[in-house]
Amino acid sequence: LAKTTQPISMDSYEGQEVNITCSHNNIATNDYITWYQQFPSQGPRFIIQGYKTKVTNEVASLFIPADRKSSTLSLPRVSLSDTAVYYCLVGEFRGSARQLTFGSGTQLTVLP
């Protein structure tokens, strides 16, 4: 199983760049790495997805080294509204389709 491991919690201050690292030592060749964000009392929201090297969108950047055994989600200049739980996931093919396994995620708290 391509289980992921990430820190339970992180604190940051407004305006700082936040990097959340996730390890996925057993990732398979055709697996993608996907990150979600979840605010309290809401469903998770897709942030970014990547396979290798670097992916950037309007919200975040995702850095994936050549061995793909880890990935780093980078949030530039966070604000209080970025306080949320961030999940790192690797889709695995089980049954009739790929499935996502959500761990406990990383609780990011942005302080003023």
Next chain:
Amino acid sequence: NAGVTQTPKFQVLKTGQSMTLQCAQDMNHEYMSWYRQDPGMGLRLIHYSVGAGITDQGEVPNGYNVSRSTTEDFPLRLLSAAPSQTSVYFCASSWDAETQYFGPGTRLLVL
């Protein structure tokens, strides 16, 4: 687009009662799924469907049934509610498993 909608928002059941949680999407997605989230935990996959007429079990399927008669709807049935099924239930839809759109959730309390 309404996206993914779930009803009801909140429900209280007595042990042994049955009910159906509704989920609908208007994005013409083939892939739909149901998750439960217990306090302080991540989401766990209950059932999923890759298209109308096709369903499969996820990580925690016991006590739940699903059917997919149309592309738009994916109801989740609790056969005989138990206190252990107290949770928040999220429905999601997508073109693929990785980039899912989640609904607002249904909070279920089983007494």
